[in-house]
Amino acid sequence: MEHRFQNYSLETSNRGLVRALQFERLQNVMDAAWTTNRFYREQWTAAGVHSSRIRSIEDFTARIPVVRKQNFMADQEDHPPFGWRHDHAMSKDEQMVICTTSGTSGQGVEVHASTESESRMAAEVYAYGFRWAGLVPGDSIFVNYPVTLLGGGRIELRGAEGYGLTVYPIGNYDAARKLELLERFQPDGIMSTTSYLGHLAAVSQTLPPSSKLKTMMGGGESGGYAWLKRLTEQWDVPLFNHYGATQTRVDHMFPCERNIGTRKNPGMLHNIDPYFLMEVVDRNSGDQVSDGDEGEIVVTSLFYTDVPLIRCAMGDRAVYHDPSYCPCRRPFCGVEIGSIARIDDMKKVKGINIWPEAIDDVLFGFDNIDEYQITLDSDETEADLATIRIMPYDEPAVQNDAAFISKVATALQKRIGISFVVELGLPGSLPRSEWKARRWIDNRVHQQE
Amino acid sequence: MEHRFQNYSLETSNRGLVRALQFERLQNVMDAAWTTNRFYREQWTAAGVHSSRIRSIEDFTARIPVVRKQNFMADQEDHPPFGWRHDHAMSKDEQMVICTTSGTSGQGVEVHASTESESRMAAEVYAYGFRWAGLVPGDSIFVNYPVTLLGGGRIELRGAEGYGLTVYPIGNYDAARKLELLERFQPDGIMSTTSYLGHLAAVSQTLPPSSKLKTMMGGGESGGYAWLKRLTEQWDVPLFNHYGATQTRVDHMFPCERNIGTRKNPGMLHNIDPYFLMEVVDRNSGDQVSDGDEGEIVVTSLFYTDVPLIRCAMGDRAVYHDPSYCPCRRPFCGVEIGSIARIDDMKKVKGINIWPEAIDDVLFGFDNIDEYQITLDSDETEADLATIRIMPYDEPAVQNDAAFISKVATALQKRIGISFVVELGLPGSLPRSEWKARRWIDNRVHQQE
Numbered sequence: 001m002e003h004r005f006q007n008y009s010l011e012t013s014n015r016g017l018v019r020a021l022q023f024e025r026l027q028n029v030m031d032a033a034w035t036t037n038r039f040y041r042e043q044w045t046a047a048g049v050h051s052s053r054i055r056s057i058e059d060f061t062a063r064i065p066v067v068r069k070q071n072f073m074a075d076q077e078d079h080p081p082f083g084w085r086h087d088h089a090m091s092k093d094e095q096m097v098i099c100t101t102s103g104t105s106g107q108g109v110e111v112h113a114s115t116e117s118e119s120r121m122a123a124e125v126y127a128y129g130f131r132w133a134g135l136v137p138g139d140s141i142f143v144n145y146p147v148t149l150l151g152g153g154r155i156e157l158r159g160a161e162g163y164g165l166t167v168y169p170i171g172n173y174d175a176a177r178k179l180e181l182l183e184r185f186q187p188d189g190i191m192s193t194t195s196y197l198g199h200l201a202a203v204s205q206t207l208p209p210s211s212k213l214k215t216m217m218g219g220g221e222s223g224g225y226a227w228l229k230r231l232t233e234q235w236d237v238p239l240f241n242h243y244g245a246t247q248t249r250v251d252h253m254f255p256c257e258r259n260i261g262t263r264k265n266p267g268m269l270h271n272i273d274p275y276f277l278m279e280v281v282d283r284n285s286g287d288q289v290s291d292g293d294e295g296e297i298v299v300t301s302l303f304y305t306d307v308p309l310i311r312c313a314m315g316d317r318a319v320y321h322d323p324s325y326c327p328c329r330r331p332f333c334g335v336e337i338g339s340i341a342r343i344d345d346m347k348k349v350k351g352i353n354i355w356p357e358a359i360d361d362v363l364f365g366f367d368n369i370d371e372y373q374i375t376l377d378s379d380e381t382e383a384d385l386a387t388i389r390i391m392p393y394d395e396p397a398v399q400n401d402a403a404f405i406s407k408v409a410t411a412l413q414k415r416i417g418i419s420f421v422v423e424l425g426l427p428g429s430l431p432r433s434e435w436k437a438r439r440w441i442d443n444r445v446h447q448q449e
Numbered sequence: 450m451e452h453r454f455q456n457y458s459l460e461t462s463n464r465g466l467v468r469a470l471q472f473e474r475l476q477n478v479m480d481a482a483w484t485t486n487r488f489y490r491e492q493w494t495a496a497g498v499h500s501s502r503i504r505s506i507e508d509f510t511a512r513i514p515v516v517r518k519q520n521f522m523a524d525q526e527d528h529p530p531f532g533w534r535h536d537h538a539m540s541k542d543e544q545m546v547i548c549t550t551s552g553t554s555g556q557g558v559e560v561h562a563s564t565e566s567e568s569r570m571a572a573e574v575y576a577y578g579f580r581w582a583g584l585v586p587g588d589s590i591f592v593n594y595p596v597t598l599l600g601g602g603r604i605e606l607r608g609a610e611g612y613g614l615t616v617y618p619i620g621n622y623d624a625a626r627k628l629e630l631l632e633r634f635q636p637d638g639i640m641s642t643t644s645y646l647g648h649l650a651a652v653s654q655t656l657p658p659s660s661k662l663k664t665m666m667g668g669g670e671s672g673g674y675a676w677l678k679r680l681t682e683q684w685d686v687p688l689f690n691h692y693g694a695t696q697t698r699v700d701h702m703f704p705c706e707r708n709i710g711t712r713k714n715p716g717m718l719h720n721i722d723p724y725f726l727m728e729v730v731d732r733n734s735g736d737q738v739s740d741g742d743e744g745e746i747v748v749t750s751l752f753y754t755d756v757p758l759i760r761c762a763m764g765d766r767a768v769y770h771d772p773s774y775c776p777c778r779r780p781f782c783g784v785e786i787g788s789i790a791r792i793d794d795m796k797k798v799k800g801i802n803i804w805p806e807a808i809d810d811v812l813f814g815f816d817n818i819d820e821y822q823i824t825l826d827s828d829e830t831e832a833d834l835a836t837i838r839i840m841p842y843d844e845p846a847v848q849n850d851a852a853f854i855s856k857v858a859t860a861l862q863k864r865i866g867i868s869f870v871v872e873l874g875l876p877g878s879l880p881r882s883e884w885k886a887r888r889w890i891d892n893r894v895h896q897q898e
Contacts, residue, residue: 095615149618
């Protein structure tokens with residue numbers, strides 16, 4: 001497999017050198033935060049730590065407390081509109097890039113800003129993702145996010161422009177117009193929320209609408225292996241799904257050339273270690289998990305000194321992998337493709353934790369399933385009742401194709417561990433999710449609180 | 450009056466030096482076009498001119514043919530999607546900024562692209578506009594244009610970022626959200642289509658919603674003196690209205706510190722002469738008009754060598770002014786504020802040419818007029834009948850305030866030269882135009898062809 005290196009010396013370096021570089025950069029970041037950033041200094045003081053006493057990355061992860069959405073929100077509410085964490089950067093009277101989050105509490109609540117120089121450095125991180133996905137400067141890309149105050153959209157636009165791509169901002173157009181523009185301008189790539197790429201393929205007549213299309217870059221949502229595999233195969237154009245957030249102000253985990261890998265050895269999202277320190281920690285102990293184990297993603301930027309981001313717990317769980325996991329031999333750690341999910345998205349049904357991605361994985365493993373919807377109800381005893389309505393690509397031979405239904409129900413029972421009522425609909429009977437998939441309807445009594 | 454110089458030496462230079470610089474740059478541009486651009490070479494060859502024979506700016510304007518929308522369209526139709534004029538730039542396989550026009554023939558038809566380096570140079574032109582309007586790098590601005598494939602939006606975003614402003618892209622939000630964001634983030638400036646700034650003021654409760662707001666930058670449409678004056682006064686924040694087009698890929702005429710000036714000596718939009726050669730030509734003879742005379746704007750870029758723009762006739766008419774017209778003493782020529790109008794927008798009523806801007810000027814000279822609508826009908830003899838419906842700010846004392854109506858009718862007759870039926874409505878009786886003003890309804894028989 002051809003290696004696509006964005007920075008040859010770093011990507012062929014060894015783990016020890018990468019860790020040393022990380023710690024050096026981390027010290028800079030901690031010094032800046034301690035000196036200029038009241039938000040972090042107060043958190044650390046409350047935890048009884050002084051940044052100058054931190055002697056190693058292990059020391060850092062053991063002693064520096066994590067910050068979460070709640071901390072950012074409290075900071076902003078006490079010191080609107082930017083919070084103490086932005087005071088230093090704002091006082092420089094320099095150009096900034098100011099983004100808000102979409103978040104569960106409604107659009108535009110949480111603010112995360114970068115100085116212009118931080119934002120330019122962030123574009124260097126994105127460059128790895130574009131390069132690994134097969135794009136080179138001068139290539140063209142459709143950026144299918146509206147450009148608003150949200151991080152998603154602005155970040156992609158700046159990342160793609162920073163890498164040297166010709167960017168077509170098409171986020172404001174409808175699907176028919178996008179397909180028409182794809183045919184007219186024949187881009188090399190397209191960036192979008194992941195499920196929208198499936199939507200676009202489903203509504204398009206030509207496959208793919210741009211004959212030059214060599215890569216798709218998905219983001220904003222994760223998905224199980226089978227779903228990602230299907231999206232990768234739909235136009236015979238690979239889909240590279242990346243990871244990042246408004247808090248990190250850039251996507252910072254990307255698949256290498258192996259992309260999703262194989263079912264037996266799934267691919268890996270490589271963290272861009274020289275720019276971000278990524279931990280996956282056990283939610284109970286707070287300790288880093290071992291290769292192949294699951295935990296919460298915690299991120300520290302190694303280059304934001306104007307507006308630091310230090311040990312931000314992302315509310316996402318994933319399966320961690322050491323650099324050695326991936327045959328590409330890059331000395332960067334990462335997480336397993338198809339293993340990321342919002343911790344908030346977890347559904348507890350009949351006492352069992354269910355990650356929507358696991359359902360995706362089972363259902364999209366069936367070639368004939370186009371879309372699905374799950375309704376959770378409470379039966380007369382207030383016990384959970386889970387119904388999966390399935391929309392096939394082709395009209396089933398018999399409306400209630402009993403054999404197919406039974407096959408799906410068995411697969412679900414086997415993988416998820418609970419029984420589902422499976423119903424088969426007609427093509428067109430379910431809405432196809434244009435943006436982030438919204439497939440769960442929870443009508444249960446205990447959800448009404 | 451304080452001078453705000455973006456480039457002190459150029460802005461305090463003399464006309465002779467500016468013209469010499471222009472011709473030097475023009476020769477580069479012509480050489481590049483002749484050598485690499487089949488679109489221009491064919492136009493010139495057909496006109497019997499070779500660019501190397503051009504010995505002066507006067508020579509250039511006399512012998513090089515103008516290009517128009519029709520030429521661009523024909524080029525694209527013959528060589529889709531970009532036309533011959535983009536062949537050279539596209540062959541460089543470099544990053545580009547690709548925009549389409551909104552135009553009369555529907556969105557997205559005409560394509561105008563720049564290489565990244567041309568686009569960066571264009572941002573230098575915009576810097577004059579920001580500086581003259583009172584903004585300095587590090588200031589923040591709300592950019593109220595959606596970012597799409599249209600020139601308007603992308604150009605402003607890149608211009609503002611290139612100048613060093615903190616940009617809030619708010620074009621996708623509704624007016625209520627924009628006002629809320631203005632209050633929350635307190636920007637120093639806002640950019641928008643001109644009439645939207647009036648709309649925003651009309652629907653806002655606080656004046657202005659950002660207490661830090663020191664400038665508004667209008668664009669995308671022109672307006673009469675009275676209208677611009679009113680917009681300038683509504684929040685006690687000056688409105689600087691600029692000029693440019695997707696074809697020029699940057700706004701390139703801006704008001705200096707005098708802005709709209711006075712009724713007797715209206716302000717001037719200064720062309721950024723070192724970057725653009727601007728002519729105002731008589732539509733019949735094709736000759737440059739004299740100071741104070743009206744003609745069509747013709748623009749040549751002096752720095753686009755990858756995708757030249759040479760003698761592009763803009764379809765806009767304006768009153769030309771020599772540099773000496775403006776007391777600011779900048780050695781740049783320009784056009785008179787309030788004098789620009791689409792040639793296509795001209796209405797012929799009762800045999801008289803009427804520019805909508807002239808109507809604006811009369812009506813918005815009355816303090817109590819909020820909005821208006823003109824309906825053109827044909828009476829039973831098929832003669833034109835022009836009715837102006839006026840929406841006042843306050844409910845009139847008597848529904849048909851005869852004295853006020855007669856005053857308006859007299860003012861219109863005096864300025865426009867024809868009689869109008871004037872009707873007075875109630876506040877709220879007319880829609881307020883959110884984007885470009887659409888105030889004319891033409892139901893006349895001769896419009897039905």
